[in-house]
Amino acid sequence: MDDEQRLISLAREGDNGAFQSLLGPYVEPACKLAFVMLGDWQEAEDAVQEAALKSWRATKKLREGTSRFRPWFLTVVANECRSRRRGRWFRTLRVAEPRIATQADVADVAAGRADLERAVAALDRSARLLLFLHFYLDLSHEEAGRVLGLSGAAAKTRLYRTLRALRPELELETAL
Amino acid sequence: MNRPLGDDLRQLFEREIGAPPPGARQRVLASVSQVARRPARRWQAAAGLVAVLLAAAIVATLLVARENQRTVPGNKPTGVIPWLPLPAQLQAPVVPSSTPSPLPAGTKPCTSAQLQIDVLGSNGAGGHVFRSFGFSGRGTTDCFLQGTPAVALFDRSGHLLPFQPRAPFLGSLSTGPILVQPGPLPDPYANLKNGQAALTIDWVTQPEACGGSASVQIATARITLNGGGAALSATLPDDPGAYLCAGLGIGTFEGPPPPVEEPPVLPLPAIALKVPSSVRAGGVLVYQVTLTNGTLQPMDLIANCPNYGEELVLIDPNGGPTRGIKPAFQLNCAPAGTIQPKASLTFEMRLTVPQDEAPGLYKLFFALGYWNAMTTPSSAPVTISK
Known part of the structure; x- marks a missing residue:
């Protein structure tokens, strides 16, 4: 124990x-x-x-x-x-x-982060929450799924679809 | 190739979210420790039984005392009033308005000829623009609006913009009939008044949902009531562009918010704290609060029992002022009765100090208030030791 x-x-x-x-x-x-x-x-x-x-x-x-x-x-x-x-x-x-752009935001545009920020903002609430739970709080698929009332497998599938929508060209295996 | 998406997302959330307010962890842990009851230990079992009997006797005494206080105004208890973990009363009494806006019998649905329309204002959230229209009556007859009308939007060239209808982003709050009376149009910066109505539509301003298609600029709205008839037309100012594929949310007609009378402002007694100089982390800080009625009227604490909040804040020479104190408990008012003018009552308070509280010099803040309207806190220093 x-x-x-x-x-x-x-x-x-x-x-x-x-x-x-x-x-x-x-x-x-x-x-x-x-x-x-x-x-x-x-x-x-x-x-x-x-x-x-x-x-x-x-x-x-x-x-x-x-x-x-x-x-x-x-x-x-x-x-x-x-x-x-x-x-x-x-x-x-x-x-x-509404978030006001800062100097840092302007610099981020060059790195393509502003696009990501806009794309994340356009996601529906549960998809955004799933990203937050998995990538920011480091919850596993099972744990994040539990918070959202999903199975671990369903959370993983939804995460895959969300990431694909965010950055289609990405090799998702590295992100997941 | 870009950095891993997971890192970008982590940094994005880091930038967007920041950190919780200072002291949040301490306040959450303190609230839990306040309501916790320590489990009885074996050696306490016998004492527990005695305590139960004693408590029953105290409760009976208090009930008798309370009854006496009701019949003998101004009866003052002697000694210190014990602490009880009474939950704060946060619901202010809501007094229903005596002048609601009922729909008089025989009122008919509005026709467009009975209405005037104006653009009220817009707001933005979650990648959406929310645009509201205000309505009032013209002529001499009352009527009512209800439900969701048909809304057609046009660009500057007068071309119909083919939005797909969808549910409004923020939902619809009102489904009942809204009385519309002849009178001025709603003020864009004030609540609707009786006899006025509003309607809100929303569209998406973020491009991601529509895969590279261009946005359109909405110039005119034409609103057709459910009963048909000519459409009401309104010209829109330059709002952010809309993406057709993301659809158009159309709300229901809304009326003024239900009127609520403000509860009366009740006076509060003055606070004096008597706090021990130190307490151990994990221990219970037992202190006294003396309340003095500085007004010329008796304060009936049974009829109007204040809430209180308390907070231990580490004294930080570089720190700013503490945030407002939140109500946590209600005073043990039952044995207190009424405080007469210029008289005082003393209450015992108990605050469990979290075990992992860092040692140091703290300030204990204590505030009183009715519902969640807490007044400026009083404070006293206390040292927390290991």
């Missing part, structure tokens, strides 16, 4: 210190995930706080043999963000600020 499994086991028995040790390293990734989904740091932090409380309350219900905390917690965060996004207030008022 590794450290994480031992901490999960202790947390299931109600050890808050163990739960905090599990949670600590994933608060920042969770905040970033929530920001990607909600577009607002304040709202993202609120969502992560709520998800952390829900996770703590639900820890006792974790299945025996659950060995990884990260995908489970990020799933709770993603569900909380979806729930907030469904709120009427969010749908009516939360409109992302």
Whole structure:
């Protein structure tokens, strides 16, 4: 049994210190995930706080043999963000600020990054989220799929299609 | 060949996202530790039973005291009011407006001859442009608008732009009938008023979806109501170009937002903190908050119980001011009753310090507020040791 499994086991028995040790390293990734989904740091932090409380309350219900905390917690965060996004207030008022080009952006154009940025911005929300989970948070296909409610195989297929749409000439094997 | 796409994506997200606000991790961990209940240990089992009996007795006493406070206004408890982990009350009471905008019986669907139209404004998000139109009545008769009309868009030469219809990007919020009355057109920079309506359409401004095809410039919109009749025409300013293959989202007619009366502004007592000079990481910081009613009116804490928020912030000579304190708990108001003018009450507070909190000199911030409207926090220094 590794450290994480031992901490999960202790947390299931109600050890808050163990739960905090599990949670600590994933608060920042969770905040970033929530920001990607909600577009607002304040709202993202609120969502992560709520998800952390829900996770703590639900820890006792974790299945025996659950060995990884990260995908489970990020799933709770993603569900909380979806729930907030469904709120009427969010749908009516939360409109992302258009990003203003900076000097760095201008320089990026030469490297073709601005094209990539535009292409990513044009993707649908779930495809963007999948890229973020896999490439930024380094989640495996299985873990990213779990956050999105997909099987690992489905996540991999969707990732392949998304990357193909982003840069058709790329050798995808190197990216995947 | 370009660098690996995975690296580009990682850097792109890094640039776009940045870092969470300072202290986010600490606040999230603190919120969890606050609600956590430590498991009973074996040697505590017997004490636990006694504690349960004791708690039952305290609750009974408190209930009696609360009842007494209701019947004897201004009754003041003696000693320090204990801390309880009561969840913050964040829902402000919403008072339904006494003047809603009902649809009078016999109101008929609007015809284009009964309406005037104007362009309200536009917004951009997610590669889309959202363009809104405002409507009001002209003449003397009320009517109503409902549902999604037919919208045809034309370029400057008057050619019809063949958009495929699709669902609106942000969804549709209103499906009911919207009362339209004769009156001025909506103000582009204010909420709709009763008797006014709006409609929003959206189109895609990003080229990727349409595989290299050129964008088109929308110049005119013609809106045909569901009942038919002549179309209403509006000229659009120079919005970003649209990509036909990505379709056109057409919303439903919307009316003014439901009116909500503001809850009354309630006064709050003044705060004085009594905080121990140090606490160990992983321990519980037990401190006292004395609340003083500086107003000339009694403060009934049972009828209006404030929330409070608390935060430990490492004193950083290079750091800026802390962010606003968020409400975390509700005061234990039941035993407090009413604070008379110039009188004070003292509450015990408990804050669990995370085990991995770095040692150092911190400031404890404490703020009171109703719902989520927290006031300027009071603070006191405290040292966290290992």
